[in-house]
Amino acid sequence: MTDASLSLTVWGCRGSIPAPGAATAGFGGDTSCYELSAAGRSLVVDCGSGMRELGDRLMREGPPDALDVLLTHPHFDHLIGLGFFAPLIARRTAVTLWTALPVEQVEDALGRLYSPPLWPVRIPGDYAVPVRALPAGPAGFGPFLVSAVPLNHPGGATGFRIEAAGRSLCIITDHEHGAPEIDARLARAVAGADLMLYDAPWSAEEYRRRVGWGHSSWREACGLAVAAGVARTLIVHHSPTRTDADLSRAEAELGAGRGRIGFARDGMRITL
Template sequence: MAENFSLRCWGVRGSTPTPGQKTLRYGGETACFELRAGDALVQIDCGSGARNLGLELCCAGSRSFDLLFTHTHLDHICGLPFFKPAYDPNFSVTAWAGHFQDGTSLVDIVSRIMSPPIFPVAAKTLKAVDFKTFTAGDALPRTDDLVIKTVRLNHPGGACGYRFDYQGKSICIITDHEHGDPEIDAALPKFVQGADIMIYDAMFTDAEYERFKGWGHSTWQKAVELAQTAKVKTPVLFHHDPCRSDDELDEIGQAAQKIHPGTVVAREGMLLTP
């Protein structure tokens, strides 16, 4: 095991938060991860699950960290206005996005959702945040031993996947993504090759997919297929359909494990260690 290399899930639901009796075990918060690599902290996405992460970070004391966005659809950024460290000048948060295809910047998007009449608090109040943009496919600059590589994904408006390598171990995050783009489909197996853990967009089943083709999401069957092709040890099914109950996710997990033993269904609060 790499020293202190882990990924915690703070939100695993897709599209919209889903509180209720049928989502208690897997959770209803939207996308947010906390990655630790030695002394480094990296947050991936800032969906509704980020509120609870922010509260925990504030209890631990001020620090510097990176916040990486896979893309800027609402379910992945709706937690930012409620993310307490972003307002605290004692923190230093470098926010990155690399999926833009039209010259838009990350600060442009955040300023749109954090402005009246949509939200009463303006983006300029995020005193701790420095917004930066890169191009999917670039490696992100680091001064430590954590290596962060990126890849373009297939999603309306664009999306970016991430690979984190640390002390011989690797964690990949591939969401939001729809299989079917020949160029991207050809690149992904190499990108995730040999990963210890791969988070993958498994919003639909193969039986459901034809009804939602073009929505920008994949299936649990494609997650398992990619894991087998690329020799991924632990595929983690993620971005659960907001209509999917805990019992239905249990069934999907059981079916996936029969094909690829060790497959995991992402659960809010889950800690993954390679």
């Protein structure tokens, strides 16, 4: 990475529940966690199970004193990695969670997930993880400028457009298309982005049987990318039942060979 770039590392792009095993080793089985890097600084989106491996890497490299984490929403697949984030548990890194949803909603979810009898360690309590309201955008985090966009998802969720080093990256998870006002605002938010991550676990036919579940289809990902002039799109939040063979087949059908749209993989690193 050079100072004049924005990089993305995918630590977890599976949806709903981790899906480890030989059949998913290629695309990975960890849930939502993305790391952005620019000018020697990191910004993290979501605390899914992929956050554990990010933490292990930071411990090897020397963890930062402080880390800002943008939370899309407090569903457990987006929170289960926080209690296993080694720099927090070793008390080496002060983690702050930022949300555009009501702060109490996130605090309540954290407090319930990380307290007995569900888990012996309390967050907050044993570990301080302040939850802060994301300032109305664009909000500055070091070299990053963050704008939030509301998404259509049970309980609410937030998408982010993040700009740094003259590049732009949008993380849109979890979201179901079909609410006209939200879709119009989303299209404006992702317009012209260099890279968009978009939640789509299903084919168009599978989606028809899952209306109202809060997720989208591959077809909608392609449609939005084209309509909004997004340069490159990676589909995320893969269904836990989907194997590497399934995802490779679907990727080939979407024409991923051209590099414009494809499926994210855990461990992937992209420099914009």
